[in-house]
Amino acid sequence: MLKFVIYGKNGEWSLPDPMDDVTQNAWEQVSKFKIVPDREDRVNWKIEKNKAFSIRSLYYGMAPNPIKVVWYKLVWYKGYIPRYSFIVWLCMKKRLLTKDKLVKWKVIDSDLCSLCGRGKETHFSCNFSQGIWRKALRDLGFDKPTYPLNREVDFFLRRTSGRSSDSKARKVMLAATINFILRSKNEVIFNQNSLSEEQVWG
Numbered sequence: 001m002l003k004f005v006i007y008g009k010n011g012e013w014s015l016p017d018p019m020d021d022v023t024q025n026a027w028e029q030v031s032k033f034k035i036v037p038d039r040e041d042r043v044n045w046k047i048e049k050n051k052a053f054s055i056r057s058l059y060y061g062m063a064p065n066p067i068k069v070v071w072y073k074l075v076w077y078k079g080y081i082p083r084y085s086f087i088v089w090l091c092m093k094k095r096l097l098t099k100d101k102l103v104k105w106k107v108i109d110s111d112l113c114s115l116c117g118r119g120k121e122t123h124f125s126c127n128f129s130q131g132i133w134r135k136a137l138r139d140l141g142f143d144k145p146t147y148p149l150n151r152e153v154d155f156f157l158r159r160t161s162g163r164s165s166d167s168k169a170r171k172v173m174l175a176a177t178i179n180f181i182l183r184s185k186n187e188v189i190f191n192q193n194s195l196s197e198e199q200v201w202g
């Protein structure tokens with residue numbers, strides 16, 4: 001194909017008159033590449049340093065703003081508990097059902113938090129959730145104020161990099177806490193049973 005459109009020995013393009021703007025644009029792009037007539041064509045995958053193609057690099061290459069997911073290490077790790085990790089994964093992806101979504105769909109009228117009854121339902125940032133979270137942190141030996149989940153994720157990522165048993169215990173604890181909070185919420189919604197912080201985390 002290339003042979004037909006290359007003109008002259010200098011490898012200039014000799015492209016037919018474009019039939020429309022799109023083709024014109026394409027020709028302009030194509031003309032930026034200089035052809036070396038005596039050399040064989042080679043495909044180089046520029047995105048990867050080793051020029052090897054992979055689906056992963058294709059994905060990141062095509063995404064205009066590749067979003068680096070940092071939290072996956074807190075969800076999937078050696079010895080993770082599938083049931084827990086699945087919930088954590090939904091939580092990180094912000095796929096857990098919250099009342100504001102149900103209100104938008106007109107399934108319910110109020111988006112008041114099921115756990116504390118104050119303010120909008122936001123997973124893990126209300127007083128009740130933070131209370132549970134504080135207890136979990138205390139059990140792990142961390143004496144610190146509690147923050148919204150994205151900050152806690154960052155805190156945990158910095159402290160779970162190795163393969164030590166501490167590191168694993170922290171990840172399991174994070175997953176367990178998220179699960180306990182969610183379970184307390186379901187208890188309120190489905191069984192009208194409000195649990196105290198002590199009942200959830202002694």
Ligand SMILES: [Zn+2]
Nearest residue numbers: 113115116126
């Ligand atoms: Zn709340």
